[in-house]
Amino acid sequence: MKPLFDTFRSHSLEILANLKERYGLLLRRDLVSAKLLHKEGQLFLEYTVTDKDNYSFDNKVITKSLTLTAEINDALSLQNSIFENARYIVEELPPTSLAQMADIFDESAAAVIINYVQKV
Numbered sequence: 001m002k003p004l005f006d007t008f009r010s011h012s013l014e015i016l017a018n019l020k021e022r023y024g025l026l027l028r029r030d031l032v033s034a035k036l037l038h039k040e041g042q043l044f045l046e047y048t049v050t051d052k053d054n055y056s057f058d059n060k061v062i063t064k065s066l067t068l069t070a071e072i073n074d075a076l077s078l079q080n081s082i083f084e085n086a087r088y089i090v091e092e093l094p095p096t097s098l099a100q101m102a103d104i105f106d107e108s109a110a111a112v113i114i115n116y117v118q119k120v
Helices: 016-026 067-072 082-092 095-101 107-119
Strands: 012-014 031-039 042-050 059-065
Touching: 012 082, 016 031, 016 082, 016 107, 031 082, 042 067, 095 107
Parallel strands: none
Antiparallel strands: 012 031, 031 042, 042 059
């Protein structure tokens, strides 16, 4: 993902369409939004789910801190732009790491992904 302007600084970036392009049916069916946030010196993944199966359209927003992950992983950093971090999460971060960071995958897909890591 290339920023529109070199000096443009964003604090929030919607990445659901990019995740759907890469992971397709592995993602939760009730996932309606996935955003990467930079705020107050921290990095977050915020995702929104809805409960359409039970005839409720109430959305639940879940926010997971990625700051510790950013401190361990040089490619995911608060020093990088939000566009660089989003590109890394969508295009380079292994699905095993993403499944452990956030509950955005379908239950069966997440179990297969996480079990794969435990066997290796």
